[in-house]
Amino acid sequence: MPSKSSARLAALTVAAVCSAASTVVLTSPAHADSVRIHDIQGTTRISPYAGQQVTDVTGIVTGVRTYGSSKGFWMQDPNPDADPATSEGVFVFTSSTPKVAVGDALTVSGTVSEYVPGGTSTGNQAVTEITKPVITVVSSGNAVPAATVVSARSVPSAYAPAGDTAANGSVNALPLRPSRYALDYYESLEGMNVQVADARVVTATDPYTELWVTVKPYENRDRRGGTVYGSYDSQNTGRLQIQSLGSTAAFPVANVGDTLTGTTTGPLDYNQFGGYTLVANQIGTLKSAGLERETTEKQKRGELAVATYNVENLDPADATFEEHAAAIVHNLQSPDIVSLEEIQDDNGATNDGTVAADRTVTKLIDAIVAAGGPKYAYRSIDPVNNADGGEPGGNIRQVFLFNPERVSFTDRAGGDATTAVGVTRDHGKAALTLSPGRIDPANAAWTSSRKPLAGEFVFRGRTVFVIANHFNSKGGDQGLTAQYQPPARSSETQRHQQAALVNGFVKDILDTQKNADVIALGDINDFEFSDTAKVLEGDGELWSAIKSLPKSERYTYDYQGNSQVLDQILVSPSIRRGCDFEYDSVHINSEFHDQISDHDPQVLRFQP
Template sequence: MVLAGMVGVHAAFAAPSADALISEVYGGGGNSGATYTNDFVELANAGAAPVDLGAYSVQYLPGAPTASSKWQATPLTGSLAGGARYLVQEAAGTGGSTPLPAPDATGAINMSGTSGTVALVTGADPLTCLTAADCAADPRVKDLVGFGTALVHEGGGAAAGASNSASVARASSLADTDDNAADFTAGDPTPQNSGGSGPTQPPTTPPTTPPTTPPVSGVSARIHDIQGDTRNSPLAGKAVKDVTGVVTGVRDYGSSRGFWMQDPTPDANPRTSEGIFVYTSSSPTVAVGDGVSVAGTVSQYYPGGADTGVQAVTEITKPVVTKLSAGNALPAPVVLDDKDVPGAFAPSAGGGSIEDLPLRPTEYALDLYASLEGMNVQVKDTRVVGATDTYGELWVTVKPKQNPTKSGGTLYTGYDQPNSGRLMVQSLIPTATSPFPVANVGDTLRGTTTGPLDYNQFAGTYAVQARQIGTVKSGGLKPEVTAKAAGDQVTVATYNVENLAPGNPQSKFDALAQGLVHNLRAPDIVALEEIQDNNGATDDGTVAADQTLTKLTDAIVAAGGPRYQWREIDPVNDKDGGEPGGNIRQVFLFNAQRVGFTDIAGGDSTTAVGIKGTGDATSLTASPGRIAPNDQAWNTSRKPLVGQFTFRGKKLFVIANHFDSKGGDQGIDSRFQPPVRSSEVQRVRQAILEHDFVQQLETADKKADVVVLGDLNDYQFSPAVQSLTGNGSALTDLVNTLPVKERYSYVYEGNSQVLDHILVSPNLDNRVAYDVVHINAEFSAQTSDHDPQVVRLRP
């Protein structure tokens, strides 16, 4: 499973707090442009009775958490009187000129100035939730504030407007509606402690960056002057005025409210965009077609944070907007099509930043899109290459001949082929007026889709923010059913079931069962990935998964399948990565009427499996067992599960895998080109360990039948997979035996790609039939984000 923007919005948290709550958050302390030297969190008591804060802590989570992100906690002491304030001082920076008032509690958390989540928590133990829904379900959370672009927040959006010089604070009424975007507004920091010390007005020391309300004496500029001919604005950080244009799109939802405007009189330089986003932080007061003049501060905004490697969006922030006219014709859209979008994706900077390189829009697609940032664009009759997801977005290609799959997707064939024609489509039209189209891969978005071109941190490149959106014409995609096996063939499958836990809806178990029984024809052996423990993501030390597996195997029987038995090894609590508390692991299901499992005692979560004997006597030292579970290669990652099976009296060794995820890698659209794949280092080490184990097995018995399968979280051409196969000498990666257009099991950012694999020992090469069974990845209705695979073989 890949984590990328897959965090839902939770409508509300527990009942709003009637006493202690978070009243102000400031993460810009000591940063450039800050007055105060420290970050802080201010609490307030909305009730009349005092609250004992000794039972609480203040905790912080980064705005875009990954699976490895951890909450940081500052324990509190003392009491908070009715109607009073309480000041928690956090880390200092190197800037700022004014110390905070005497704090009531002190911590060392270094908060982001622009995006993060702060919680008031019962107890001092760090929270483990990483999504809005999970945090809402944690009874320890008394109050929570997400600000900037924080994925974890209360209500429909995070509190907007935080910066090095601005905090987010509740109104003096301390209203708590459990909607951060509504309850908090940005302004000058006003920290107050329990003694009442602190400014009631903004500090008198002038900030070193432009104040919240931009001066009218800023630089007069046109939009193309602001955008410049690189990705960085030449006016970044400066106040501007008299910036005129026609409003081409309005975004009145989420945490990035604002509007796009475009100068209808362009310059002659194709490198300079004529469009720009104006970040208002609250509901815009303009409409499409309005002529406006804007004063504000130019900002280079990195969606999701600069440390992720994303590109910046040039915006006007803290705007003063003057409406000049209404009902103006919009600038004609720039048509994006196969002819005008370059085939090459991005320039190379040897791994460095491309931000300051002059844009070359006729040579590189990423440069073309950057040169059109914020401008009115149009695509027409485009093929869908990424199905509609739960967030109201889909992917199309404007280059239909670029690496097409058999279903009409776009195939990812190498690091040098990121497919330049891919674009995300989102909608600015309220869903109540026009529901977002539901489309599968291979469908066509007919007619014209038109709107401003935006950059989206979850997109992997640019997104058309559609004012007008095409209609879906079906491509006729149907879920596949694999071929039936012969009686002398054993069938082995792999299926990533995406964080399966007993608390999931019964419909998910039923759908998985239908896929296993009907689409995969009830394989004899199934390697499952992402089986969670008996209480899912609740992190209370539970590691057993028998309830999860019972619920799944019961559903398989109900769907007409066999009564599968299972073998697995419970992991050490919280040591195998994945969703915190979920304790995901690989599991073998097997049909005991068709295959036997050789149980060999000694396998547990920390004991390494070995090989004993030679020739026909070759055997595992434990079955099931784990490969080198104590090696650092498997830190916070799943350990391979090995099992010894028999089919018609012949041994079959099966290794189920779920390699380390790609979390932390720079995206293919990164400002660093080529992007760094930092997670690859761990997967290569994992692959080498497993390769050596397979090689020992094949050395002990040259006729050993070995199947290695699972979610390797990497491509068939990657260093990790090449290391695992020994470049084909130790294992054959069966995906390479398929026709090129069928080599995919997963669709991400509009690219059809391979993450799941079945590999076999070379002696099986001529005795196998292999199939990726496409039932999930290309469909808007998915049971998992992975397609299962199955191999039919004769041992």
């Protein structure tokens, strides 16, 4: 049974082969009837024979894909040329189950095609394939060409060349320099039999039967075994996705820090969901690192604990309420205030106009009590139906939970989905005009995105303003392995607008009361070093407290082998200057195959 991602990719393969919009066609040189695989692959990312017929191309089968719609096989020339830039392997797309076996020596005639996984609009690189093949088996049981070892020594430290400005930043036409750039190195092995040894897992096995390893064990390693993503200019070059050509039942169920001991071997593919991928016909033995979920410290009597937690589309039909409750009570130590992101309405993704989420929140609160936690109260504002993005019909929103035995909420009536909250002066101090209220909800910056929820809390007589956020997602951005280098991050435009609005609102509070305690937190959907974070921080109105941690501990999310920051808690100068705050990214989800959310929660403890 294929993985879901393989099935998705397979469907796209068929579409791409039949659609010129996803296929790169070039004029080929003469004598295309006497070429070898390395001639077809060429010394750039695009074959010099793209769109042309080739005849009697020889090779030995190294892997067969029999599942999904992307059926076919990889073959490799056992007699390589002397050019390290030219791959000796190629994928042959058969569309039906191939009638070949690993070790078969073949001749193949067909059309050379450059397939772009997901279509050209994604910006992905192209995969060189032979399509509409006529296959002749010459002999069987031949030795498979020895796998090329991919290791810390073989992968360059520089990630990718800058794209050709005359080609909108594409690297497609640039000569491959596999000893200089990691992406060029992987491209020079496209379709070939490759091998990694004793590789550490840096993204856990996911629901699509995939995991990520690194071949560079010391590259930006964190203390729990992941690989931290700390800069646009310093990519982690050792990351490689692992899939399987075999049964998904036999695929290792791994957490971050585990190791695939021995060798993992198979053809090197390129797909829409992560780029270069070792599609294994032999997988190493899983050795567990024994990773355990973290628990933060309990706040002291005079400390206010404020947390953010993306609970990933939680609705009453989900089976994760007990696990989320246990996480909040035990791993987060029952924070005084919890900003929840991705609380869905009372019937989840059923798209019938329901927007209330009382059942969802009440079920979570009851589960927290059953787990030994406090009886939280809550505040939220129901969105306009299908106006805030996310899963259609789900109507996700932010919700404040707060422990009324430790903190009180200042209610000011009038807050609804479309009315903007403002800042006023009350007895010489800042106050919200609405509590809870939404920040400028009619602004175009929030189109199809969650509007920030602002609330006014009181802890031991001190007012604390909390703004719960869930910014625009990274959907639509080009992947790190895109043909365009550096990749375009189109989603940033909206996040920058959102960050500017939140910063402006915080500035209004601080202009009214210079020493006000303000916290802006949530799923910011961007890194602590990003321009989004810089816009949100402004001229010092806010500061991302995750930067108080060592760089090796700055992550809340694990994606494609990169441990990275998406969730943040930002604080105003009065909190930062106090120097008595503690920040903790509590790793309970992102590193684990059995995660109940794809985000790790964050906790800030301080004395207002």
